Amino acid sequence: MTQTAPDNALGRIAEGDTPxxxxxxxxxxxxLERSGLDAETYLLVRLAALVAxxxxxxxxxxxxxxxxxxxxxxxxxxxxxxxxAPIVGSARVTAAAGxxxxxxxxxxxxxxxxxxxxxxP
Numbered sequence: 312m313t314q315t316a317p318d319n320a321l322g323r324i325a326e327g328d329t330p331x332x333x334x335x336x337x338x339x340x341x342x343l344e345r346s347g348l349d350a351e352t353y354l355l356v357r358l359a360a361l362v363a364x365x366x367x368x369x370x371x372x373x374x375x376x377x378x379x380x381x382x383x384x385x386x387x388x389x390x391x392x393x394x395x396a397p398i399v400g401s402a403r404v405t406a407a408a409g410x411x412x413x414x415x416x417x418x419x420x421x422x423x424x425x426x427x428x429x430x431x432p
Contacts, residue, residue, distance in 0.1 A: 332373070335373055336373055336376075336377075339357075339373055339374075339377065340377075343377075350377075350381045351381065351383055351387070354374060354377055354378045354381060354383050355383070355387065355388070355391050357374045358371075358374055358378070358388055358391050358392075359391050359394075359395050361374060361407070362391075362392065362395060362399060362403060362404060362407040363395065363398075363399050363403070365403060365406065365407070366407070366410065367410065367414075368410040368411070368413040368414030369414055370410075370414075371407075371410060371411045371414045371415075372414050372415075375411065375414070375415065392404050392407065392408065
């Protein structure tokens with residue numbers, strides 16, 4: 312069994328070849344349809360759940376991508392963070408804000424990264 316070299320994996324992600332992310336996105340779109348919620352409410356609920364479970368930065372990317380496409384405003388997302396702070400704690404909300412920033416910056420860095428061509432032996 313061979314492993315994918317990290318450089319190769321980053322290159323594939325930068326080129327848009329991301330079957331895992333595409334599968335996750337499709338799962339999320341299916342969940343939206345099955346939930347019976349309108350898109351905005353669904354995304355706000357997802358954001359609250361991600362914060363409550365102390366999700367990793369990458370976990371926010373799909374929800375934020377869907378939110379951006381759906382026209383969800385930053386003000387409404389911030390309102391959710393304010394609303395759940397008394398329940399989950401201000402430290403968790405602060406950590407989530409940092410995770411969101413790291414997730415966005417990490418994705419931007421991948422897009423901007425120059426990936427060398429793979430050489431075939």
